[in-house]
Amino acid sequence: xxxxxxxxIPGLDELLEGGFPRGRVMLLAGGCGxxxxxxxxxxxxxxxxxHGEAGVLVSFEQNPKILKEDMxxxxxxxQKLEDEKKLIIVDASLSGIAFPERAGEYTLSTQSSFxxxxxxxxxxxxxxxxxxxxxxxxxFSALDSLIETxxxxxxxxxxxxxxxxxxxxxxxxxxxxxxxxxxxVLDDGKISKYGIEEFMVDGxxxxxxNVEGPDAGRHLxxxxxxxxxxxxxxxxxxxxxxxxxxxxSL
Ligand SMILES: Nc1ncnc2c1ncn2[C@@H]1O[C@H](COP(=O)(O)OP(=O)(O)OP(=O)(O)O)[C@@H](O)[C@H]1O
Ligand SMILES: [Mg+2]
Numbered sequence: 001x002x003x004x005x006x007x008x009i010p011g012l013d014e015l016l017e018g019g020f021p022r023g024r025v026m027l028l029a030g031g032c033g034x035x036x037x038x039x040x041x042x043x044x045x046x047x048x049x050x051h052g053e054a055g056v057l058v059s060f061e062q063n064p065k066i067l068k069e070d071m072x073x074x075x076x077x078x079q080k081l082e083d084e085k086k087l088i089i090v091d092a093s094l095s096g097i098a099f100p101e102r103a104g105e106y107t108l109s110t111q112s113s114f115x116x117x118x119x120x121x122x123x124x125x126x127x128x129x130x131x132x133x134x135x136x137x138x139x140f141s142a143l144d145s146l147i148e149t150x151x152x153x154x155x156x157x158x159x160x161x162x163x164x165x166x167x168x169x170x171x172x173x174x175x176x177x178x179x180x181x182x183x184x185v186l187d188d189g190k191i192s193k194y195g196i197e198e199f200m201v202d203g204x205x206x207x208x209x210n211v212e213g214p215d216a217g218r219h220l221x222x223x224x225x226x227x228x229x230x231x232x233x234x235x236x237x238x239x240x241x242x243x244x245x246x247x248x249s250l
Contacts, residue, residue: 002227005178008046011247015231029183029191030207040136040180042244045076048086053133056126060142063095075242088126127175140181165200202226
């Protein structure tokens with residue numbers, strides 16, 4: 001039996017034989033507003049509060065101040081975790097480029113810091129500083145722009161993506177992290193931008209939000225989870241202010 005990393009998200013661990021496979025990389029994919037950021041943050045927050053496992057949150061989309069305000073509404077006091085050295089937020093939101101004078105130790109504040117090696121280097125430093133066991137990248141799709149800058153001579157773009165993805169996987173695993181990479185999906189049938197990223201991770205969870213029709217509502221599907229006899233159902237999810245996401249199996 002493989003060691004598990006419990007998410008603490010109500011209803012989710014039961015679908016996964018107790019949690020994510022520990023030390024592996026998951027992809028959390030969904031359209032806009034499906035709840036990816038909230039759910040991933042909940043995984044980090046619960047790790048710190050319930051299991052004493054520090055986390056690293058890499059934010060490409062929101063600057064940390066706004067992110068903390070939003071997550072506070074869901075009941076996740078990220079500032080407190082930072083103060084207690086249980087969390088480091090890596091600010092890759094471009095706010096460091098706009099306001100370099102406000103940049104902190106974990107802010108990407110120069111164009112040259114937006115490379116894959118440099119981002120992984122900062123993650124590694126953050127992981128060592130707090131002894132992190134969990135990490136989330138919000139979103140991994142933003143890292144795509146880094147993928148495209150990787151020049152591998154004589155190979156196709158797909159091959160570049162594959163190599164880069166395997167490299168990221170390997171680096172995150174070798175840091176001892178259980179990681180969640182968020183994938184922003186434009187149309188509901190897809191899981192990732194290039195259509196191959198999902199093959200290289202150990203788990204894929206998709207989130208859906210149908211505003212009308214017979215499938216109206218919010219859903220979560222465990223699309224793949226290696227080494228796990230996972231749920232094969234379409235599960236419903238709901239948000240509760242002050243609590244985060246809750247998963248209901250049908
Ligand atoms: N208190 C609440 N009650 C019900 N639903 C809420 C509440 N707060 C947030 N939501 C829902 O959660 C969504 C935001 O969740 P989240 O930011 O995690 O989505 P996301 O998938 O990361 O979106 P994006 O792709 O835009 O980053 C909102 O659009 C809203 O539908
Ligand atoms: Mg988001």
